[in-house]
Amino acid sequence: MRTSIATVSISGEFPEKLAAIARAGFTGVEIFENDFLTYDASPREVAAMARDHGLEITLFQPFRDFEGMPEPHRARAFERAERKFDIMGELGTDLMLICSNVSPISLGGIDRAADDFRELGERAAKRGVRVGYEALAWGRHVNDHRDAWEIVRRADHAAVGLILDSFHTLSRKIDPDTIRSIPGDRIFIVQLADAPLIDMDLLYWSRHFRNMPGEGDLPVVDFMRAVAATGYAGPLSLEIFNDQFRGGSARALAEDGHRSLVYVMDQVARLEPDIRIAVPPMPDRIHAEGIEFVEFAAGTEEKVNLEALLATLGFEKTARHRNRDVDLYTQGGIRIAINTDSSGDSFAGASYSVHGTNAYAFGMRVENAEAARERAAALGAPVFSEPRQPGEISVPAIQGVGNGVIYFLDDAPALSAIWQSEFEPVVPAAPRGNAGLTRIDHLAQTTRYDEMLTWLLFYTSIFATRRTPMVDVVDPGGLVRSQAIESLPDQRFRLTMNGADSRKTFAGKFLAEGFGTSIQHIAFATDDIFFTARALTALGFQALPISRNYYDDLEARFGLEPAFSDRLRAAGILYDRDDNGEYFQIYSRTFGEGFFFEVVERRGAYGGYGAMNAPFRIAAQRRLLRPEGMPKR
Numbered sequence: 001m002r003t004s005i006a007t008v009s010i011s012g013e014f015p016e017k018l019a020a021i022a023r024a025g026f027t028g029v030e031i032f033e034n035d036f037l038t039y040d041a042s043p044r045e046v047a048a049m050a051r052d053h054g055l056e057i058t059l060f061q062p063f064r065d066f067e068g069m070p071e072p073h074r075a076r077a078f079e080r081a082e083r084k085f086d087i088m089g090e091l092g093t094d095l096m097l098i099c100s101n102v103s104p105i106s107l108g109g110i111d112r113a114a115d116d117f118r119e120l121g122e123r124a125a126k127r128g129v130r131v132g133y134e135a136l137a138w139g140r141h142v143n144d145h146r147d148a149w150e151i152v153r154r155a156d157h158a159a160v161g162l163i164l165d166s167f168h169t170l171s172r173k174i175d176p177d178t179i180r181s182i183p184g185d186r187i188f189i190v191q192l193a194d195a196p197l198i199d200m201d202l203l204y205w206s207r208h209f210r211n212m213p214g215e216g217d218l219p220v221v222d223f224m225r226a227v228a229a230t231g232y233a234g235p236l237s238l239e240i241f242n243d244q245f246r247g248g249s250a251r252a253l254a255e256d257g258h259r260s261l262v263y264v265m266d267q268v269a270r271l272e273p274d275i276r277i278a279v280p281p282m283p284d285r286i287h288a289e290g291i292e293f294v295e296f297a298a299g300t301e302e303k304v305n306l307e308a309l310l311a312t313l314g315f316e317k318t319a320r321h322r323n324r325d326v327d328l329y330t331q332g333g334i335r336i337a338i339n340t341d342s343s344g345d346s347f348a349g350a351s352y353s354v355h356g357t358n359a360y361a362f363g364m365r366v367e368n369a370e371a372a373r374e375r376a377a378a379l380g381a382p383v384f385s386e387p388r389q390p391g392e393i394s395v396p397a398i399q400g401v402g403n404g405v406i407y408f409l410d411d412a413p414a415l416s417a418i419w420q421s422e423f424e425p426v427v428p429a430a431p432r433g434n435a436g437l438t439r440i441d442h443l444a445q446t447t448r449y450d451e452m453l454t455w456l457l458f459y460t461s462i463f464a465t466r467r468t469p470m471v472d473v474v475d476p477g478g479l480v481r482s483q484a485i486e487s488l489p490d491q492r493f494r495l496t497m498n499g500a501d502s503r504k505t506f507a508g509k510f511l512a513e514g515f516g517t518s519i520q521h522i523a524f525a526t527d528d529i530f531f532t533a534r535a536l537t538a539l540g541f542q543a544l545p546i547s548r549n550y551y552d553d554l555e556a557r558f559g560l561e562p563a564f565s566d567r568l569r570a571a572g573i574l575y576d577r578d579d580n581g582e583y584f585q586i587y588s589r590t591f592g593e594g595f596f597f598e599v600v601e602r603r604g605a606y607g608g609y610g611a612m613n614a615p616f617r618i619a620a621q622r623r624l625l626r627p628e629g630m631p632k633r
């Protein structure tokens with residue numbers, strides 16, 4: 001599979017871009033003319049730099065306002081093209097992109113444009129180069145790939161071909177299946193980009209909001225299926241204009257880009273088995289069946305506090321690791337591990353020294369743990385392992401958000417034995433009764449807003465999941481954007497990603513003070529929130545105090561019976577409802593630098609996460625954060 005990316009797609013100076021592109025695994029690069037005009041190097045030097053990185057220059061672009069010009073502009077356009085052919089010779093690339101004319105003085109007419117291209121094809125062939133024609137979605141006369149193809153067809157010259165760009169086709173809602181009838185060898189290169197669905201001017205949308213395939217809402221897979229069906233076997237090139245990416249990390253963007261191409265092509269290859277593009281084989285998207293455990297790295301003093309908090313949530317210490325300083329706390333189907341191993345060579349110890357006490361790892365239940373690791377690795381996720389002692393089980397794992405670890409567990413005896421073989425049961429001194437918590441409903445991970453797309457792509461490309469629409473959560477310190485990832489078809493795995501822009505928000509503060517640790521809260525499920533609320537009180541649990549205003553508003557919003565809202569208020573329960581069911585939430589107070597637990601009950605098929613309640617939760621958490629001496633309530 002030949003992969004390429006336009007230099008405009010990522011941040012940095014020219015050398016940094018090329019290094020990041022090569023490092024991420026691309027085989028080629030599109031040179032965007034402006035990128036190298038503003039960089040002080042000759043085309044030959046740029047060619048040498050690309051060669052040094054092992055990168056083929058797949059395309060030189062863009063050449064604007066060529067076809068259908070009246071004289072004398074027409075003659076000048078040909079002269080300009082000849083000058084660009086000189087540069088191409090020095091760059092060592094044989095393909096130039098010509099985008100459809102946007103000039104108000106350009107004359108329409110399919111045959112006029114075809115005649116211009118035939119003549120240009122003649123000139124290009126003499127120079128040993130080729131030209132490809134791309135319909136810009138906002139082109140003056142040509143803004144549809146079908147018209148561009150008709151012009152290329154009528155130009156009827158071997159050095160003139162078509163360039164397809166998913167954004168231009170899909171932004172105009174042109175049926176991508178119209179591509180299927182184009183001969184694959186007449187398509188000179190394919191550019192891919194996705195974008196979030198926003199109703200705005202096409203040019204503005206294209207120049208500022210494109211993102212990597214799989215990060216947006218356009219049917220890029222359908223587009224690419226149609227391209228694959230033509231027999232096209234050339235490079236797949238990303239061309240992403242995005243304001244946020246221009247200031248992002250070149251390395252991370254290049255990695256996301258490469259992952260997005262591999263992910264798209266994996267889907268395409270499964271749906272179009274006859275394609276001529278060689279797609280790396282890997283297991284299909286992994287069904288995430290739930291969260292088997294969460295592990296904290298902790299210092300010995302904080303462990304005491306965390307243990308105490310877990311005890312008020314009804315957890316009992318039930319086992320201890322045979323070789324390591326790891327204790328296991330359980331309730332229902334939930335396992336929480338606390339790792340205080342501070343030896344220099346343990347990852348938990350290293351995580352503690354960087355982030356302080358934090359939930360640095362979780363275990364995901366899957367059908368085949370080895371397949372999960374294999375797919376993740378094929379998509380560029382870092383595989384994780386650490387030295388094991390004799391007799392310890394090596395659990396397949398990768399690293400994800402905030403360098404945290406994701407372990408994969410399945411039912412095969414080799415892995416499922418881990419809790420029995422590595423842990424020694426501990427008999428609780430005096431069993432105190434649990435709180436009815438059954439499983440982990442979801443994890444909430446916090447990240448910087450500009451990393452959100454990275455991590456959404458990470459999860460959705462490796463696992464069979466969907467993204468819910470993004471919601472804005474208003475924090476007095478700024479906006480936090482939140483989006484959930486849910487396993488298909490059954491939502492047994494749920495995770496919310498929260499993107500914080502500012503360290504003044506509660507989430508941003510957690511991120512800053514935890515030096516980038518990601519799991520900010522763990523939500524446990526109960527089947528009976530009122531039973532759980534009573535049990536928690538008996539266990540000495542202190543719920544996050546929620547303002548009276550909240551309950552008054554709730555009553556009005558949903559038309560609740562006063563007796564019912566009184567029950568909610570007395571127990572510190574938050575409430576939400578959608579068309580399919582109801583949602584009940586209890587929050588703990590915060591632990592450390594903004595970590596907390598949540599207990600939820602979903603009734604019926606409620607699908608959300610109580611986003612309406614988040615501002616009230618944040619306000620309550622902030623009140624508790626006020627420095628000593630300030631009024632707390």
Ligand SMILES: O=C(O)c1ccc(O)c(O)c1
Nearest residue numbers: 062097099134165206207
């Ligand atoms: O926005 C543009 O002008 C532009 C230029 C070249 C392209 O390939 C493209 O897709 C858009």
Ligand SMILES: [Mg+2]
Nearest residue numbers: 134165191239
């Ligand atoms: Mg393009």
